Amino acid sequence: MNFVHFIQLILVLAILGAVGVPLFRGLSKIKLFAKLDESGEEYKHLLVRKEEVLLSIKDLEFDRTTNKVSEKDYQTQRKKLEMETVTILERMEELEKDKKKGKKSSKPAKVV
Amino acid sequence: MNDIGEFALLVALATALYGCVSYIMAVRGNRIDLYLSADKTPVIVWVCVVISSAALWKGFITNDFSLQYVWAYSNKELDTFYKLASFWGGQKGSLLFWTLILTTYMCVVYFQNRKKNIRLMPYAMAVMFVIIIFFLCLLNFSTNPFERIPLPPEDGRGLNPLLQNYWMVIHPPTLYLGYVGFTVPFAFAMAALISKNLDDGWIRLTRKWTLLAWFFLCMGNLFGASWAYVELGWGGYWAWDPVENAAFMPLLVATAFLHSIQIQEKKDMMKVWNMSLVLLTFVMTIFGTFITRSGLIQSVHTFDEATLGYYFLAFLGVIIVICTVLIITRLPLLKSKNELDSLLSREASFLINNLLLLGIGFATFWGTIFPIISEAVRGVKITVGPPFYNQVNVPIGLALLALIGIGPVIAWRRATWANLRKNFQVPVIVGLVTAAVLFSIVPLTGRSEIFTYMTFILCAFVMACILREFLNGARARMGLEDGGNFVSELGTLTWRNKRRYGGYVVHIGMVLIFAGIAGSQSYSVHEQKHLKMGESFKLRDYTITYEKLTAVEATSVKTRVIAEVGVFKDSKRVWTGRPEKEFYKGQNQPVSEVDVLSTIVEDIYIILADFNEDESATLKVYLNPMVSWLWTGGWVIAFGTMICMWPDRLEQRRRLDRMKKQEAIFAPAQE
Numbered sequence: 142m143n144f145v146h147f148i149q150l151i152l153v154l155a156i157l158g159a160v161g162v163p164l165f166r167g168l169s170k171i172k173l174f175a176k177l178d179e180s181g182e183e184y185k186h187l188l189v190r191k192e193e194v195l196l197s198i199k200d201l202e203f204d205r206t207t208n209k210v211s212e213k214d215y216q217t218q219r220k221k222l223e224m225e226t227v228t229i230l231e232r233m234e235e236l237e238k239d240k241k242k243g244k245k246s247s248k249p250a251k252v253v
Numbered sequence: 254m255n256d257i258g259e260f261a262l263l264v265a266l267a268t269a270l271y272g273c274v275s276y277i278m279a280v281r282g283n284r285i286d287l288y289l290s291a292d293k294t295p296v297i298v299w300v301c302v303v304i305s306s307a308a309l310w311k312g313f314i315t316n317d318f319s320l321q322y323v324w325a326y327s328n329k330e331l332d333t334f335y336k337l338a339s340f341w342g343g344q345k346g347s348l349l350f351w352t353l354i355l356t357t358y359m360c361v362v363y364f365q366n367r368k369k370n371i372r373l374m375p376y377a378m379a380v381m382f383v384i385i386i387f388f389l390c391l392l393n394f395s396t397n398p399f400e401r402i403p404l405p406p407e408d409g410r411g412l413n414p415l416l417q418n419y420w421m422v423i424h425p426p427t428l429y430l431g432y433v434g435f436t437v438p439f440a441f442a443m444a445a446l447i448s449k450n451l452d453d454g455w456i457r458l459t460r461k462w463t464l465l466a467w468f469f470l471c472m473g474n475l476f477g478a479s480w481a482y483v484e485l486g487w488g489g490y491w492a493w494d495p496v497e498n499a500a501f502m503p504l505l506v507a508t509a510f511l512h513s514i515q516i517q518e519k520k521d522m523m524k525v526w527n528m529s530l531v532l533l534t535f536v537m538t539i540f541g542t543f544i545t546r547s548g549l550i551q552s553v554h555t556f557d558e559a560t561l562g563y564y565f566l567a568f569l570g571v572i573i574v575i576c577t578v579l580i581i582t583r584l585p586l587l588k589s590k591n592e593l594d595s596l597l598s599r600e601a602s603f604l605i606n607n608l609l610l611l612g613i614g615f616a617t618f619w620g621t622i623f624p625i626i627s628e629a630v631r632g633v634k635i636t637v638g639p640p641f642y643n644q645v646n647v648p649i650g651l652a653l654l655a656l657i658g659i660g661p662v663i664a665w666r667r668a669t670w671a672n673l674r675k676n677f678q679v680p681v682i683v684g685l686v687t688a689a690v691l692f693s694i695v696p697l698t699g700r701s702e703i704f705t706y707m708t709f710i711l712c713a714f715v716m717a718c719i720l721r722e723f724l725n726g727a728r729a730r731m732g733l734e735d736g737g738n739f740v741s742e743l744g745t746l747t748w749r750n751k752r753r754y755g756g757y758v759v760h761i762g763m764v765l766i767f768a769g770i771a772g773s774q775s776y777s778v779h780e781q782k783h784l785k786m787g788e789s790f791k792l793r794d795y796t797i798t799y800e801k802l803t804a805v806e807a808t809s810v811k812t813r814v815i816a817e818v819g820v821f822k823d824s825k826r827v828w829t830g831r832p833e834k835e836f837y838k839g840q841n842q843p844v845s846e847v848d849v850l851s852t853i854v855e856d857i858y859i860i861l862a863d864f865n866e867d868e869s870a871t872l873k874v875y876l877n878p879m880v881s882w883l884w885t886g887g888w889v890i891a892f893g894t895m896i897c898m899w900p901d902r903l904e905q906r907r908r909l910d911r912m913k914k915q916e917a918i919f920a921p922a923q924e
Contacts, residue, residue, distance in 0.1 A: 149260050152261070156268060163287075173280065185452075209668065210664045211671060
């Protein structure tokens with residue numbers, strides 16, 4: 142066995158060791174992730190949506206200050222965005238309550 | 254070292270295969286042991302590819318001509334700087350370089366996300382591994398960079414003299430960083446489709462990656478244009494060459510994507526469109542590689558041994574089929590719940606921008622593949638030239654330029670005509686004043702000059718729109734209770750809205766590029782003269798005098814013949830140009846090295862076209878207006894992108910708050 146073959150052997154053994162060790166640590170019974178909690182996923186999505194809608198309200202305020210929207214449009218849009226926020230918050234509250242009760246939510250998400 | 258390099262490629266392939274399969278099995282079987290095992294593979298594959306690359310670089314540095322690739326692209330006299338760059342000078346090395354970048358990106362993605370996105374990550378890594386496996390298969394079984402020559406020659410063939418330019422060290426890596434970078438958003442998009450995790454999480458994860466890849470591709474295109482300008486000696490920087498088009502098309506689609514994801518983030522709509530755009534961007538990068546490596550289309554950029562076309566075509570076909578099937582099967586999940594509030598809104602302007610970008614993309618694609626189609630249908634290869642591209646793309650480009658100005662001024666969701674009239678008043682006046690001033694200055698005889706005139710007007714209009722945005726934003730901030738002075742509020746405004754205002758800076762860069770292209774394309778003049786020493790000729794306001802011819806032995810393989818050319822304006826010497834011809838030992842054709850005096854107004858561009866034994870010479874001189882605007886535009890784009898990409902602490906805090914709130918109510922994803 143020459144030096145090159147020796148290095149190649151070391152390389153292969155090191156790789157086999159690195160990828161093999163986790164397989165023999167008796168972890169096969171442990172799950173990688175919990176069962177997909179649909180309400181949890183929906184909640185996550187709603188958190189993002191809530192943030193986006195609030196940012197949209199901020200943008201709308203800025204657009205009004207810089208005269209990009211008329212007062213009438215501002216009021217209409219603001220009302221719409223606030224409604225959207227309320228819908229999201231209500232649904233989030235519902236999911237939180239369900240989670241606390243340990244019940245699985247049955248109603249699908251309804252986000253405007 | 255060569256044996257180890259070659260072996261490392263094989264080990265990388267085996268590990269990548271294992272990594273891909275075990276990631277999929279881990280997520281399908283919900284097994285942490287397999288996941289932990291697979292989790293070691295990205296770094297192992299990267300290390301193997303690094304070893305392999307180091308071995309090839311060592312071959313170049315040590316003049317190891319037993320390697321066929323080193324022999325073909327280097328020689329003993331080659332400068333070390335170019336020896337390092339010769340690595341990607343040919344097909345085999347460039348594929349290894351591509352793989353090196355791809356595995357490096359994969360490692361960064363792995364370290365960024367391994368603990369964050371446990372449901373998406375395994376799929377994303379598996380997709381990246383599939384692409385890596387394709388490249389490693391090519392490297393191991395089709396174009397091995399470690400192929401040996403049984404009886405090594407004394408010296409190598411040397412690097413093509415055209416490639417012996419400092420841009421060779423900058424342009425290909427930048428372009429590759431862009432091309433390969435789009436693999437990351439593609440992998441996450443595919444992961445989202447496969448795992449049915451189709452909210453905008455994958456977009457948030459990859460937004461900066463997309464921007465980074467876009468930036469590199471944009472700069473790669475500009476660097477390529479700059480290289481062509483100084484090296485190819487035809488006075489231009491863009492020729493609608495198929496390979497230039499191949500790098501341009503993904504840039505267009507990615508630009509469309511970067512705009513339309515903002516609508517998805519804001520309004521949770523256009524999911525199918527965005528998914529299609531990101532997949533199409535990646536498809537276009539592979540298509541570009543296919544063009545360069547198939548040998549089907551003639552281009553100055555194609556590799557000598559362009560034999561890999563069918564592999565890339567097959568890979569392209571598989572990707573397109575898989576993407577299409579996945580999108581179709583996931584359509585119900587990709588349906589948007591929201592709609593556009595109004596056609597008079599920023600969202601609508603983004604939509605039109607998308608259509609225009611794709612329009613230019615499609616025209617460019619059609620022109621690029623037309624020779625293949627014409628040969629297949631009529632048996633004759635018909636190449637489409639710049640007139641086709643200019644005729645189709647210039648009007649669309651002008652509409653796009655107008656939208657760069659219009660978009661930011663329109664409000665999100667809904668705008669009214671009254672507000673638009675008010676907001677566009679100043680920019681329109683600026684445009685009209687520009688039109689009036691230019692009318693008396695610029696010639697308006699042909700179609701091209703009319704388009705140029707329109708471009709300048711639109712550039713002025715767009716600049717006014719963008720500057721107005723900065724001005725109004727800063728003023729609005731000054732009106733706040735804690736508002737400071739104008740300059741500080743302008744800084745705060747940009748700092749707090751990095752994405753928006755960084756984007757506007759990028760737009761300013763685009764305006765400069767548009768102006769540069771228009772000016773240099775329409776008002777360029779040139780003249781070619783055969784002169785005896787001391788003779789002169791006039792070009793516009795300049796007198797060009799041929800003064801001297803010198804031959805210099807630069808190295809044992811390179812001789813430089815340098816002409817000295819005096820450029821005078823009103824009898825005053827403005828500049829002395831030194832264009833040259835370089836003769837390389839063993840190369841039949843000499844290489845022209847142009848000399849350029851670049852100013853904000855125009856470039857004086859001199860080529861030594863030929864010379865005779867009696868020391869007479871043929872000089873070709875171009876006056877190219879506004880070329881420097883293009884390169885300045887590139888730096889402005891770089892600055893704008895840096896602003897956009899700068900870490901946003903507010904956003905990070907919001908993300909952390911979201912996670913905390915989620916975890917306080919729902920258990921973490923991992924058991």
